[in-house]
Amino acid sequence: MDRWLQGQTILVTGASGGIGAAIVERLAAEGARPIIHFSRDKAGAKALLARIGGHGWIIQADLSTPEGPFELWRRTVEVAGRVNGLVNNAGIRTEVPIELSAADWRAAWQKEFQINFFAAADLSRDAILHFKANGGGRIVNIASRAGQRGYAADAMPYGATKAALVNLTKSIARSFGGEGVTAVAIAPGWVRTDMAEDFIAAHGKAAAVADIPIGEMAAPSEVAELVAFVLRPSQASLNGATLDVNGGSYIR
């Protein structure tokens, strides 16, 4: 495989499994040294590091706490030195029916915004400061089709957090492009991971693929390939875009 990302050091959040692990494998295959962030699955993170020949690092952090994202960036720079890219991939999708008690409803919205959006915003802040001081860098935010077209009655926070992430991406692109900091959002429809399996267990596969013209969910490797492409230094003008990976289920 061509080593388009040779010498690049890139932090991937939520990387022990699913889309994040596929991103790490692809980045490594193209020559990058990934920093594998994980929350609970240390064994998964260690196995992933072994699969990429040990050419990277693993760091634990809980992004549901206010200090978690800042601590993660601090330790990332501590182990890796110069960082070239940040992939905000960690995310949760919670079932939050409106019949929940007001306290539970509010707690679910706050947790989902903390992990899916505020952690990404905090990491982006620290990354932008680092990139500005060190010759530039790139941020890739894993958003969702849910953030573009609105979302299901039982999971409204998810769509709202992803819409916010798309907007943050655009603001970074407009604000810091002149200082060598660029940002791109990727908006997948359903991707075959644990998150999709949870939905299939509750609602059935037909419900997931019914409105996808190609009739199938995306593979994690499809998203990973696109992330690696976006991170190529040669893609200087790819800034502020939201790239759809949804089988034609939402066309703008």
Ligand code: NAD
């Ligand atoms: P996943 O559940 O396999 O992975 C989510 C990751 O987020 C995990 O590694 C987990 O450790 C991490 N995470 C969760 N809570 C955390 C916390 N408190 N602190 C730190 N990390 C935490 O799901 P996935 O499908 O691989 O999702 C990856 C990204 O892709 C998410 O942002 C998700 O919203 C997005 N996405 C997924 C789909 C899909 O259909 N699977 C579609 C569109 C977008």
